[in-house]
Amino acid sequence: MIETMPGYTVLTKTDLLNSTECRIEMEQLRDAIDRGVLWALKILDMSGMPTSHFVQQGNYWVGSRLGCQYLNEKRKLPVSAQEERNNSLYRDTEHEFPPFPIRYYVAQFHHNSTMQYHLGLQEENQMVLGLCLPATCTTDEIAVVVEKIFHDRTLLVGKLYAADFKLDEVKDLRDDHRWLLDGKHVVMILALLLVAGMTVAGTVYDLFVYQKRLKRKRDFLAFENNNTSELKNNDAEAKREPDPENVSIRDLRPQSTIGKFLICFSGYSNLKQIFNIESGTDNIAMLHGVKFFGMTWIIAAHTIYYGSAFWDRTTAVMMTNAAWMQVLTNATYSVDTFFCVSGFLLGMVYLKSIRKEKPNFTFRNFTKIFLLQSLKRFIRLTPAYAIVIIFTILNFTSYDKVSTFHFIEEPVNYCTKYWWRNLLYINNFYDWNELCFSWSWYIANDMQFFMFGTILLVLFSTHFFIAAGVTAVTMLSSCIIIGYKVYVLEYVPTLDQLYKTLTVIYIRPWMRIGPFIVGILTAILLEKWKYKLNLSTKARIAGWTFGVLCNCSILFGIVDKNIPLAMSVLYVSLSRTFWAFGIAWLIIACTTNNGGIVNKFLSLRAWIPMGRLTFCAYLLNPFILTSIFMYGNYPVYVDFLNTVSSPVGVHAMTYASSLVLSVMAEAPAILLLRLYFNTNRRMK
Numbered sequence: 001m002i003e004t005m006p007g008y009t010v011l012t013k014t015d016l017l018n019s020t021e022c023r024i025e026m027e028q029l030r031d032a033i034d035r036g037v038l039w040a041l042k043i044l045d046m047s048g049m050p051t052s053h054f055v056q057q058g059n060y061w062v063g064s065r066l067g068c069q070y071l072n073e074k075r076k077l078p079v080s081a082q083e084e085r086n087n088s089l090y091r092d093t094e095h096e097f098p099p100f101p102i103r104y105y106v107a108q109f110h111h112n113s114t115m116q117y118h119l120g121l122q123e124e125n126q127m128v129l130g131l132c133l134p135a136t137c138t139t140d141e142i143a144v145v146v147e148k149i150f151h152d153r154t155l156l157v158g159k160l161y162a163a164d165f166k167l168d169e170v171k172d173l174r175d176d177h178r179w180l181l182d183g184k185h186v187v188m189i190l191a192l193l194l195v196a197g198m199t200v201a202g203t204v205y206d207l208f209v210y211q212k213r214l215k216r217k218r219d220f221l222a223f224e225n226n227n228t229s230e231l232k233n234n235d236a237e238a239k240r241e242p243d244p245e246n247v248s249i250r251d252l253r254p255q256s257t258i259g260k261f262l263i264c265f266s267g268y269s270n271l272k273q274i275f276n277i278e279s280g281t282d283n284i285a286m287l288h289g290v291k292f293f294g295m296t297w298i299i300a301a302h303t304i305y306y307g308s309a310f311w312d313r314t315t316a317v318m319m320t321n322a323a324w325m326q327v328l329t330n331a332t333y334s335v336d337t338f339f340c341v342s343g344f345l346l347g348m349v350y351l352k353s354i355r356k357e358k359p360n361f362t363f364r365n366f367t368k369i370f371l372l373q374s375l376k377r378f379i380r381l382t383p384a385y386a387i388v389i390i391f392t393i394l395n396f397t398s399y400d401k402v403s404t405f406h407f408i409e410e411p412v413n414y415c416t417k418y419w420w421r422n423l424l425y426i427n428n429f430y431d432w433n434e435l436c437f438s439w440s441w442y443i444a445n446d447m448q449f450f451m452f453g454t455i456l457l458v459l460f461s462t463h464f465f466i467a468a469g470v471t472a473v474t475m476l477s478s479c480i481i482i483g484y485k486v487y488v489l490e491y492v493p494t495l496d497q498l499y500k501t502l503t504v505i506y507i508r509p510w511m512r513i514g515p516f517i518v519g520i521l522t523a524i525l526l527e528k529w530k531y532k533l534n535l536s537t538k539a540r541i542a543g544w545t546f547g548v549l550c551n552c553s554i555l556f557g558i559v560d561k562n563i564p565l566a567m568s569v570l571y572v573s574l575s576r577t578f579w580a581f582g583i584a585w586l587i588i589a590c591t592t593n594n595g596g597i598v599n600k601f602l603s604l605r606a607w608i609p610m611g612r613l614t615f616c617a618y619l620l621n622p623f624i625l626t627s628i629f630m631y632g633n634y635p636v637y638v639d640f641l642n643t644v645s646s647p648v649g650v651h652a653m654t655y656a657s658s659l660v661l662s663v664m665a666e667a668p669a670i671l672l673l674r675l676y677f678n679t680n681r682r683m684k
Contacts, residue, residue, distance in 0.1 A: 003156040006061070006129055006149070007047025008033065013145045022141050025100050025134035038091050039098045042071055046104070046132035050157040055116055056314040060635040062404055063130035065173075068104040071097065072135070101135035106171045106404055107146050113163035117314045119496045122408040122433065127165070130404065139170040146170065175401040184416070185397070188390045195387065199664045202265030210263060264671035270663045274612055277605035283531055284348070286590040287341060288611025289602030290583075294337045295614045299621050299654055300647040301331030302439070306622050307646070310405055310629040310636055317495055319643070326556050328643075329495065332506070333554065333579045335442055336515040338614075340580040342446055343453055343519025344587055350457045351527040361462045373454050376673055377447060381615070382423060384665040385443065388619045389419050392437055395627060403630040411437050428509060432502040439622045441507040448509050449516040456520065471517055475577065478514050483573035485511075492568045494561040505572075515580035522584040526591060533592035540594050543585055550582030616658035616666055624657055625650055 001008050011030035017023040032040030046068040048061035074097045077087070107129040118124050133142065149155065150165040158165060179185060263269060308316055320329045359365055396412045415436040421427040422436045425447040435441060459467035485505055491497050498506065505511055535543065554575045563571070590599035628650070629636065636642065 003154060005044065005047070005049050006155060007044050007049065007063070007131055007133075009149055009154055010131060010133065010142070010145050013148055016144050016148055017141055020136070020141070022134055022137035025136055028100075029098075029134065038095050039071075042096075043068070043098060043102060043132050046071060046130075048128075048130035050155070053315075054113075054157065054161055057116060057118075057124065059111075059125075059127040060310075060405075061127065061129045062106075062634060063104075063132060065104045065130060065404060065633040068102060068130075068132035071132070072102045102132055103135040103137075103172060103174075105131045105133055105137075105139065105142055106173060107131060107142070108168045108171070108406060109146075109150065110166050110168065111158075111161075111163040112166075113161045115161045115163075119314070119317060119499060121308075121499050123406070126168075126406060126408075128404060128406070139172055143167060143170045171401070173402050173404070175398060179397055179401075185394065188394060192387065192390060195383075195664055198262075198265040198668070199267050202262040202668075203267040205259065205262040206266035206268050210259065210266075211268075260675055261672075264668045264675060265664075267663050270667040270671075271659075273667065274659065274662060275609050277608045283591045285605075285608070286595065286599050286602035287345070287587070289604065289607040290337065290341060290586070290611075291614045292607045292610040293602075294334050294341075295610075295617050296647075296651060297327075297331055297334040297337075298618065299651050301328055301334065302622050302625055303647040303650055304328055304643070306625050307629060307636060310632070315637075316643075319640075320495065321559065323556065323559055326559060329561075330555050332498075333576065336512070336576045336579050337583050338442070339446070339449065339512060339515040340519040340522075340583045341587075343449065343516035344523045344584075345519075346450060346453045347457060347520040347523025348526070350454070351523060354461060355527075361458065366458050366462075369458060370451070370454050374451050377450050378425075379673055380666070380669050381443065381447070383669045384616055384619060384661055385440075386423060387661065387665050388623060389415055389422060389436060392623060393419075395623070396630075399627070399630045404633060405630050405635075407626055407630060409433075409435075409438055428507045432507060437622065439618070442618070445507070445509050445512055449513060452513070453516065453520055456517075460524065471521070475514055475517055478510055479573045479577065482511055483569045486569045486572045487565065490565060491572065492562055492565070493558065493572060512576065514577035515583070518577060518580035518584050519587075522587055526588065529592070531591055533588065533594060535592075535594055540589075543589060543594070547582045547585030547589070550578045550585070554579050554582075610655065613655060613658045613662055616661040617654050620657050620661060621650070621654045624653055628653075 002012055003009070008030070011026050011033070014023045014026045014030070017026075029040055029043060033044055046064045048063035050061055051058045077084070079087070109127050109129070110125050111127055112125065116125070129146075131142065147167050150158075150167060153159060153164070155165075157163070180189070304316060319325055359369070392411050393415045396407060399407070400412060414434055415422075418427065418430070418434065418436050421430060422440050422444070425444045427435055428441045428444040428448075432438060432441075456467055456470065459470065482505070485491070485501075489501060489504070491501055491505065558571065586595075586598070589595045590602060593599075595602075636646075
């Protein structure tokens with residue numbers, strides 16, 4: 001028992017402690033275990049012990065945190081009196097609960113066994129041991145005992161797998177919340193309270209002042225219009241009568257600056273706007289469906305990637321050999337879908353604006369367009385982004401103290417030190433392991449592509465052939481750089497290689513810009529065709545065949561990722577661009593009335609609110625996902641149904657949370673921008 005049950009092993013080393021209350025109670029506990037007393041056996045049962053599948057990263061020996069807690073609280077099983085009597089026939093109920101308080105502790109340590117399979121992830125050799133011990137013991141006392149056990153190689157599992165263990169820390173998983181009084185945390189909490197306060201104030205003003213006044217005015221205008229219409233004898237005059245709905249919407253906006261400002265923060269109006277399925281341009285309504293299903297794909301992939309830190313990773317990776325799992329193992333292309341859509345939207349909006357305004361492209365106007373568009377983008381994205389950074393710091397600071405598990409990315413450390421990299425949108429130029437939160441690399445890339453794309457589009461308007469040359473050189477250079485990196489690093493697209501090369505191959509802008517440019521070129525083509533493309537049946541079939549082949553060959557073409565280096569160079573350097581070609585065809589077909597049933601499905605109005613929430617959903621999904629796992633008391637074991645069903649619940653929670661974030665931060669930022677620029681336009 002000393003070699004196999006760490007909870008008991010700790011009790012045999014009490015001679016290392018001074019004559020403290022902890023030592024006395026630990027000796028009392030050990031003696032009770034030796035005598036088979038029920039309460040002592042239950043405590044021992046709540047401590048963790050070496051599990052099976054150590055070779056496949058079974059590193060969580062957590063025991064039962066809840067069981068230890070319930071035992072300390074002297075909770076009884078809530079069953080009928082008859083069942084309770086049956087349960088107590090063969091045990092002494094007077095000795096069911098310990099005579100002293102107990103607490104659950106966690107020892108976090110590392111092993112150096114070479115027998116365990118590794119995937120190249122951070123902290124793969126970190127382990128967790130749960131210990132249910134007397135509450136009078138301090139973490140320092142337990143650390144002394146555990147270090148001695150590891151030094152003496154007492155545990156059989158260490159001898160069996162040729163592993164030495166090194167203790168990192170012992171935690172009692174209690175949070176006294178004193179960290180909330182730290183200066184920087186106080187500022188963060190005040191910032192969140194300010195945002196919440198503005199939302200409440202805006203909603204109250206909207207519901208109890210603006211909406212009531214709006215209703216009274218609409219009723220009056222309808223009454224006035226009805227009375228006036230009865231006096232009209234001339235049909236022409238009647239046709240010139242203003243529509244009361246249009247009049248009310250135009251004339252009944254808040255007149256004061258404060259009122260206009262508060263309405264931007266109204267949760268009621270912002271919710272109505274998000275769920276308004278009548279607005280938008282019909283010929284690009286399919287983009288909402290593309291964005292929604294793209295985000296669904298990302299959420300499923302995030303569940304596997306970020307969840308793998310809390311389960312047996314190697315089992316999950318072994319499942320990727322199945323053909324159906326290619327949807328998840330190749331889910332990185334879902335991000336390229338968004339890059340392509342982002343490039344298309346930028347090009348479409350820009351080309352539509354210059355078609356209407358026909359600006360004079362002087363250097364001054366060019367600079368103005370670039371700075372103004374970049375500033376608008378910054379103001380739109382940053383409030384929600386900053387709020388998630390604040391939540392990340394506060395949330396994981398708490399989890400660092402109370403969670404059984406350890407999040408390998410250390411967001412508290414890096415977000416506190418490097419938050420400015422995120423808000424300047426330059427964090428993708430740094431190492432993956434230094435990111436504030438790892439999924440933020442996409443947002444930095446998207447901002448940089450937006451700025452580059454704006455310059456490129458203006459250049460297309462003034463010097464078409466130069467812009468075409470820059471575009472060709474950019475795409476060709478990106479493919480060459482990717483191929484060169486793949487060749488030098490001898491990279492093959494296995495998951496372990498992907499993890500090891502996230503910094504140099506995955507997150508750099510010059511490695512990911514291809515799909516964005518494809519999106520811009522798609523917008524230019526459609527503008528040239530005036531969103532009209534009459535195709536014969538054969539041409540339409542050929543187009544759809546091309547698009548499906550582009551996407552399916554990349555998604556399912558390589559199941560065994562251990563391919564020759566030459567093929568890897570070709571596949572990795574071209575796959576993202578060709579994936580974007582498939583998405584580009586989807587956009588072209590659906591916006592030119594060649595999409596058929598696909599366009600009808602993607603254009604369903606139900607997808608419109610979901611499409612509007614994708615930015616906030618992307619920001620929040622890994623945050624929510626990791627919080628769920630860290631809140632848990634037990635590791636998650638991989639199985640087929642778990643893998644399929646887990647993303648469903650996470651998806652629902654992500655979108656519910658993103659709705660709140662959008663209402664409180666993203667929507668107000670957009671409305672404030674409109675308010676400011678509309679006011680300036682009227683003043684001019």
